[in-house]
Amino acid sequence: DGGITQSPKYLFRKEGQNVTLSCEQNLNHDAMYWYRQDPGQGLRLIYYSQIVNDFQKGDIAEGYSVSREKKESFPLTVTSAQKNPTAFYLCASSIGPNPYNEQFFGPGTRLTVL
């Protein structure tokens, strides 16, 4: 079955640590996205990538970093510079970057800072 997988489902981090969230898709999609979801806040875009080896900052990129070395993978690193990282993180992909293309979402990773 084609889809998007995110791992781990739950992640706990101590303050000052960097952590990496995994996102893999086998849909052969060119575009991939990372969103952050906070209760009552909707989704906010962190980073997006239209194609391999290219990515752009979204609305709330500070304290995060990404890479796109392979078409199917778009890992997100939450660095110690992110002041309030506890949130639900969602990865998505679309066949291409055109705005009418549907974005497909993964099941999410819930990150908690202890």
Place this chain on the structure above:
Amino acid sequence: AQSVTQLDSQVPVFEEAPVELRCNYSSSVSVYLFWYVQYPNQGLQLLLKYLSGSTLVKGINGFEAEFNKSQTSFHLRKPSVHISDTAEYFCAVTPTNYGGSQGNLIFGKGTKLSVKP
């Protein structure tokens, strides 16, 4: 810039009753409009989208939405809800112009639909 306002943060309703979830948007350019559903601790799933043409759009699970350009609204409706419709619903917009940078989705803050027996 675009913004999306979902007018109700929570909507309780009894099973088999009709429901309307309201969404208004603000944009100086033309937009595409979407409704997504999120079940607890899961990702989002597309319910329906408006790109062009008929302003009444039908989606999955019996939902429909009507685009009203003059009122800048895209309200979601279902004539008879089920317990299984209990979830959070998000309205989103994106500009139709694609100039090489991604027309990113701008989401509303969500409406929690709670269907009671």
